[in-house]
Amino acid sequence: MSTRYEVPLPQVELSGFDITLSEEEQGVQQTMHRFARDVMRPLGQEIDRLPAEQAYLPGSPFWEYHAEMQKLGFGPEAMEGLEPAAAARLEGIVIEELGWGDAGLTVSTGAGGLPMTMARASGQQELIDLCEGKLGCWCATQPDRGSDGLILYPEERHPGSKGNKGNLHATFTPDEIIINGQTSAWVSNGAVAQVALVDIVADYGDGFYDEHGNTFGTNIIVPLDIKGVSRGKPLEKLGKRALPQGEVYFDNVRVPKRFAIATRDDYELKHAYAWAHAGTAMSHISAGLARAAFELALAYVHERKQGGTLLANHQLTQYRLGGLGIKVESIRAMARHVALYTKCSPRPHPYFTASGKTFCTNELMDVVNESLQLFGGAGLTREYPIEKMMRDARAMQIEDGENNILQMHYGHLLSRLHQQEGWGRA
């Protein structure tokens, strides 16, 4: 008589086929996951159902989330002292779990910490103090300056056209900076933030343009409780409703020149470097949200019977689950790859970072869409969180750069590497 041994199941972690996680990484992952499951997801769902004008008022679930997040004590300082590769991994693990909990709240935390990250990078204690304990935002896009703010090379513009100076400008005087205009309604945390990283076009005394029609830029840390700052109403929108968005208006807002952390000569490089680093977060959030949607579908097909048995028992369902699983793993692999390159390369580039964001958010959209499809009609109802995930994922194909534009920039970069460095020539 022969004995037949069953092949044992492979080892899997919370996040999937993640064999190289250290004990410490697993510990962080578990902690963040519990927070995402017990705090973030329920609060995110609550905020999602409120009208925008109520959702972010003092005492609302939005502020409860931030208070709980602060108690968790996992700020940028947690990464300090780590080797770049280890920091990239840990950051990915943390952001993936937060994205699993709620993609909008994760962005609120990420954008919320951006002024502080940049203040710390500047090394100026006054700016660090100014950002301490405050929720931040990143004021970059404006009503007339959306995708145009993401162009790095002049040849990417229509021939003969100049850079787009948009609707929000800084004018540098001998001792201060005067800011006038408005942001777009899309500024994450814009409706409620207490401090801003303002990333705009600047006039240093000889106009907004250089001799080639390129705009000059600046990055400034601006406290938002000063004279001349006002806000629009929180935006009503389809997805990421847990993330407050809205215009910030600047009417002759004056700040000392030392609040500028990037000016005429170093703006382009600092802007590109900051975008390359901050842009990796969207890919990790995609990994978390895709996994969350997939898990819901996986559970549902083990409950719902059609065709005489559980959906999970049909070969067609197994094929579809396989397709989803492949995508979830590939989103994570891409997210970690781009983050590792960006943290470890001597010359990271935002167009490469953006290629990861494009891939991960496009694949995410496919995953959430197909997961919802596995629910049939039930997926469209509010009884299941999958419909919210679908709306949240949709926003991510536009957020942080519209995906077609980002893919075009990446193609431009590949072409430049080929032309200028001979890369890709046999």
Ligand SMILES: Cc1cc2nc3c(=O)[nH]c(=O)nc-3n(C[C@H](O)[C@H](O)[C@H](O)COP(=O)(O)OP(=O)(O)OC[C@H]3O[C@@H](n4cnc5c(N)ncnc54)[C@H](O)[C@@H]3O)c2cc1C
């Ligand atoms: C959830 C979310 C969060 C956001 N957070 C922030 C934030 O924190 N701070 C901030 O400043 N902004 C933020 N944004 C704004 C975001 O960066 C912009 O929405 C994005 O860059 C696209 O700009 P736009 O919406 O003006 O679209 P547009 O640039 O007007 O694009 C509209 C369409 O035109 C196409 N298009 C644009 N340019 C070209 C071209 N050259 N050639 C061919 N086609 C073109 C695009 O592909 C797109 O399909 C956020 C947006 C979202 C959705």
